[in-house]
Amino acid sequence: MGRAPCCEKMGLKKGPWSAEEDQILISHIQKYGHGNWRALPKQAGLARCGKSCRLRWTNYLRPDIKRGNFTKEEEDTIITLHELLGNRWSAIAARLPGRTDNEIKNVWHTHIKKRLKTNQSPQESKPKTQTEIYMNQNRGFSPLSPTQSLISDLSGSAAESSASTGEDNRTDDLGFLEIDESFWKETLFMEGSPAPLESAHSGPSELDWSFFSADSAMEDNMGFWFRILMQADLEELP
DNA sequence: AAGAGGCTCAACCGCCGCTCC
DNA sequence: CGGAGCGGCGGTTGAGCCTCT
Numbered sequence: 001m002g003r004a005p006c007c008e009k010m011g012l013k014k015g016p017w018s019a020e021e022d023q024i025l026i027s028h029i030q031k032y033g034h035g036n037w038r039a040l041p042k043q044a045g046l047a048r049c050g051k052s053c054r055l056r057w058t059n060y061l062r063p064d065i066k067r068g069n070f071t072k073e074e075e076d077t078i079i080t081l082h083e084l085l086g087n088r089w090s091a092i093a094a095r096l097p098g099r100t101d102n103e104i105k106n107v108w109h110t111h112i113k114k115r116l117k118t119n120q121s122p123q124e125s126k127p128k129t130q131t132e133i134y135m136n137q138n139r140g141f142s143p144l145s146p147t148q149s150l151i152s153d154l155s156g157s158a159a160e161s162s163a164s165t166g167e168d169n170r171t172d173d174l175g176f177l178e179i180d181e182s183f184w185k186e187t188l189f190m191e192g193s194p195a196p197l198e199s200a201h202s203g204p205s206e207l208d209w210s211f212f213s214a215d216s217a218m219e220d221n222m223g224f225w226f227r228i229l230m231q232a233d234l235e236e237l238p
Numbered sequence: 239a240a241g242a243g244g245c246t247c248a249a250c251c252g253c254c255g256c257t258c259c
Numbered sequence: 260c261g262g263a264g265c266g267g268c269g270g271t272t273g274a275g276c277c278t279c280t
Contacts, residue, residue, distance in 0.1 A: 016248070016274085038265065054266075055249065090268060105269075106247050 013047045017056050021046060025053055026061055059102045066098025070107050078104055079112060 017025075028044035034057065037050035046053065059065075070078075074096055081092045089101035089108075096104065 014250075036265085051251095051266085052249075058267095059248075087269065101268075102248075110246060 011047060012049050012052075014052070017060075021048070022056070022061060025056060029057060029061075055102075059100045062100075064098055065100065070099075070111070074099070075107070075112055078108060079116070082108065 013021075024044055024046055028040065028046075032043070034040055034054070037054045040046075040050055041048045041053050044053075048056075077096060078092060081095055085091050087105075089105045093099055093101040093104050
């Protein structure tokens, strides 16, 4: 048997929050913070369980929440990250400032999933991934792997930023983002790297960018590394 | 105009992992 | 070491709103 739900205690209110409850919660957190969610409702004088308070705060009342519809860029990001991370909504949310995991989850199930489904034509050869479907229909790109999609997105950002700085960050036909070379050296050649990545290079002194071809086996390797990198990056977030 | 069905999204539920004792 | 407490996460629900017939 699992633990009894925290709201089963008598007298604890459930359901939609009133404006008054919101105000109480906001002012309490502004004054005292939310060190202990379980103790918070009692201290604040709310007839709610701590879990409910935390959810209300993180999903709705937090001052940095961005309201309004998701932009196409945000939806693109969600699709790409979902390909990489799966249903790890909190990890995806960490990449979208001002958006909550709940919101992203809702958008995925209501808008994006449906769109990806309707975009798939039975006449055409079936793209392998949801990203491919989406990219085919919305950008006119040739089918992209999840990894290529991410690379493409990153390169796009780099192109934008380089346009302002006058630098050219693109290095090959893939438009692969040239992240600081030392970053790749340190990351790709770190201890425990899969053999193909190590053997494909003569040494860590020079990176051969042609190595990152559209070859499917290579895609898998890159997918692997991006997962690792994304994970490492996300774990650093607050 | 009204009823049915679909859609949206805030909120709940139950599980998991971490921390502390 | 193991159990309790707690926060956090992902899946699911359902009330309210919208659209269609």
